[in-house]
Amino acid sequence: MSDKVRVVFIDNPPVNGLGAAVRTHLMKELERALADEEVEAIVLAGKGKMFSAGADIREFGKKAPPGTPSLPDVIDAVERSTKPVVAAIHGVAAGGGLELALGCHARIASSDARLGLPEVTLGIVPGAGGTQRLPRLIGVREALGLITEGKLIPAPKAHALGILDEIASGDLLSAAASRASGTPLRRTSELPVTDDPSAFAEAEKAAAKSRGFEAPLAAIEAVKAAATLPAEQGFRKEREIFLKLVASDQSKALRRVFFAEREAAKIPDVPPDTNVKEIVSAGVIGCGTMGGGIAMCFANAGIPVVVAESDPSALERGLEKIFGLYESSRSKGRISKDEFERRMTLLSGTADFSRLSQTDIVVEAVFEEMDIKKSVFRDLDSICKPGTILATNTSSLDVNEIAGSTSRPSSVIGTHFFSPANVMKLMECVRGAQTSKETIASVFQLAKRLDKVAVLVGVCDGFVGNRMLYAYRRQADFLLEDGALPHEVDQAVVEFGLPMGPYAMADLAGLDIGWAVRKRQEATRPKPLRYSTIPDRICELGRFGQKTGAGFYRYEKGSRTPVPDPEIASLIEGVSKELGIERRPFTRDEIVERCIYALINEGAKILEEGIALRASDVDLVWIHGFGFPRYRGGPMFYADTVGLKKVYGAVARFHEEQGEWMRPAPLLERLAREGGTFQD
Numbered sequence: 001m002s003d004k005v006r007v008v009f010i011d012n013p014p015v016n017g018l019g020a021a022v023r024t025h026l027m028k029e030l031e032r033a034l035a036d037e038e039v040e041a042i043v044l045a046g047k048g049k050m051f052s053a054g055a056d057i058r059e060f061g062k063k064a065p066p067g068t069p070s071l072p073d074v075i076d077a078v079e080r081s082t083k084p085v086v087a088a089i090h091g092v093a094a095g096g097g098l099e100l101a102l103g104c105h106a107r108i109a110s111s112d113a114r115l116g117l118p119e120v121t122l123g124i125v126p127g128a129g130g131t132q133r134l135p136r137l138i139g140v141r142e143a144l145g146l147i148t149e150g151k152l153i154p155a156p157k158a159h160a161l162g163i164l165d166e167i168a169s170g171d172l173l174s175a176a177a178s179r180a181s182g183t184p185l186r187r188t189s190e191l192p193v194t195d196d197p198s199a200f201a202e203a204e205k206a207a208a209k210s211r212g213f214e215a216p217l218a219a220i221e222a223v224k225a226a227a228t229l230p231a232e233q234g235f236r237k238e239r240e241i242f243l244k245l246v247a248s249d250q251s252k253a254l255r256r257v258f259f260a261e262r263e264a265a266k267i268p269d270v271p272p273d274t275n276v277k278e279i280v281s282a283g284v285i286g287c288g289t290m291g292g293g294i295a296m297c298f299a300n301a302g303i304p305v306v307v308a309e310s311d312p313s314a315l316e317r318g319l320e321k322i323f324g325l326y327e328s329s330r331s332k333g334r335i336s337k338d339e340f341e342r343r344m345t346l347l348s349g350t351a352d353f354s355r356l357s358q359t360d361i362v363v364e365a366v367f368e369e370m371d372i373k374k375s376v377f378r379d380l381d382s383i384c385k386p387g388t389i390l391a392t393n394t395s396s397l398d399v400n401e402i403a404g405s406t407s408r409p410s411s412v413i414g415t416h417f418f419s420p421a422n423v424m425k426l427m428e429c430v431r432g433a434q435t436s437k438e439t440i441a442s443v444f445q446l447a448k449r450l451d452k453v454a455v456l457v458g459v460c461d462g463f464v465g466n467r468m469l470y471a472y473r474r475q476a477d478f479l480l481e482d483g484a485l486p487h488e489v490d491q492a493v494v495e496f497g498l499p500m501g502p503y504a505m506a507d508l509a510g511l512d513i514g515w516a517v518r519k520r521q522e523a524t525r526p527k528p529l530r531y532s533t534i535p536d537r538i539c540e541l542g543r544f545g546q547k548t549g550a551g552f553y554r555y556e557k558g559s560r561t562p563v564p565d566p567e568i569a570s571l572i573e574g575v576s577k578e579l580g581i582e583r584r585p586f587t588r589d590e591i592v593e594r595c596i597y598a599l600i601n602e603g604a605k606i607l608e609e610g611i612a613l614r615a616s617d618v619d620l621v622w623i624h625g626f627g628f629p630r631y632r633g634g635p636m637f638y639a640d641t642v643g644l645k646k647v648y649g650a651v652a653r654f655h656e657e658q659g660e661w662m663r664p665a666p667l668l669e670r671l672a673r674e675g676g677t678f679q680d
């Protein structure tokens, strides 16, 4: 490499975040290179695994030491440089990292690099020129797509779009250095940009679909400034929008979820160097609603999987469903023909359980009956080789009791997928009393390969997600008795941000599952406590939801659209009358308070019982398992945003009105009293 080219490195492991110290270093290095007559050109590169993941998110809201240049300052200095500056990108250039590269006079990358402006996923907009320089480089339409979706794209695509000037065939730094010598001082912010009203209209329409998220629409406004205002005003407008959003509750929530997703895999007593079992092949028992989806997760991740079923017709039905789902993905172009064939080759069905003997993990997804599960685990224990992890997908049964039916309880764990298993991101990993650290570490690593968000939970009825769902549903049922109707409750929580209300969701999942659970709990249900008979009465009418064409709602033939049913309204009013309850209307906020605060209170009980390790884990369960709005950070973070004093006050009031079910969790009471938060 010519010594006339100075390479300036960004060196801040693990992701070269552009924190205060890095910015100061870059500014100094740039000034030194400009002052050095020997130096004709500069290459900017990252040390370690990537170019840069952008601004250091942990520094947001914190004051930088006096005299620290802002990121826009550094990028402007690079762009104004009188010597060519070329960005040499490997690994990832994201957010401020890509903005820095856009300030350079040219960009070159290794072919496996990924680039993008994911700021909207953090509830902000690119704040260092990205919304102004990118449209100048690739046009408004492409820039809008990248900025409002916030996805990282592969280098070849970035090259095709014009973000990159070159893909390095050999050594990246040498290629960058030879490009640097003689690269013209092409300043992106001085390039013209053409307005494109139809692109803006389409982007606004698409952004409206990300219901509740503020950042995508704000990003469009910033790009519009680039297309309609003089450059200087456009940059100012972007900064204004950025500073407003970075201080917003939404961005605080989304940043917290970002770190929570990385924190969830850190189990205090399972050190990072715990031995991990490599999962080369897998088995699934039961090819029903869940078994089929779980098998697809393995095939999608490239892991050969055998699905075993006791009922041949169920196996045939299950495999047909899987084939149908893959076929529709292929015909919609979501997966290529090769990928379709690869997945179908990796997935096979059998009634011969001995084909599971050499697998590294078997996930059981048979009927939710303890005796059936224990007999299946006894069989697996004798069939499978030593070391095979035996996992159960039970929604609520005692994992310790299931483990107790084997000679290898340390290899037994709950892997609770959510329906549809090939879509929902969440996997509750249920730690039994004897589950080994190796089993836990192996399943967490597997979850990453299956592109799942794994959260460790303890053994209790319904674990974290369903246990909180029971409390949430109980409140909703009491609201029906007190005066509301199913569509009113659903509408209120959907407006709050959930994808679906409790009654449309129950009809989708099937009311018979909940009914079976309630019947099983009947013996232990604390009789003095309030219990709504409305769901049971609806099931007694043979109404199990969408699958029977009627549940809390009725459904036109072939339609999944819930239609409020007067028959259900009069059933509910009848129950209120029987109970002597004077029905009254409820506002949206009252409904949200009752339902969401019930979630929060149950979440607090789960935390104090140690069923979940941290509040952020509880939030991930509801964000990835039930679609709780990510921009609210999850129920526990939302509670902190509202203020625990207010939440506690309301729960205490509900306790007075309704009795034991809504007794405030001691943790909630204490934190409210001490002015603490669940995050503490």
Ligand code: T1G
Residues within 6 Å of the ligand: 014, 015, 017, 053, 054, 055, 056, 057, 058, 071, 092, 094, 095, 096, 097, 099, 118, 119, 122, 124, 125, 126, 127, 128, 130, 259, 262, 263
């Ligand atoms: N700031 C601080 N920490 C970060 C970080 C960041 N930008 N990115 C990652 N980390 C931490 C992360 O918490 C984890 O920590 C470790 O690094 C490894 O991360 C002005 C204002 C780059 C694709 O949104 O998407 O620039 O858990 O496990 O799987 O417009 O990290 O080990 O303690 O995720 O290899 C915009 C965010 C910032 C990119 C790598 N940038 N990062 O994935 O590693 S806003 C982003 C990622 C901005 C400007 C604005 C991913 C990655 P720990 P990891 P990975």
Ligand code: NAD
Residues within 6 Å of the ligand: 285, 286, 287, 288, 289, 290, 291, 308, 309, 310, 311, 314, 315, 364, 365, 366, 367, 368, 369, 372, 376, 393, 394, 395, 396, 416, 417, 418, 419, 509
């Ligand atoms: P399902 O009734 O759709 O499927 C169960 C399948 O297991 C059936 O095909 C049945 O033939 C098969 N089976 C039963 N006994 C068997 C045996 N001894 N050997 C092999 N196969 C056997 O049920 P599902 O909804 O897929 O639920 C399966 C498990 O997943 C349950 O424990 C349930 O609680 C849990 N779960 C369900 C959901 C959901 O939304 N449906 C979500 C999470 C977890």
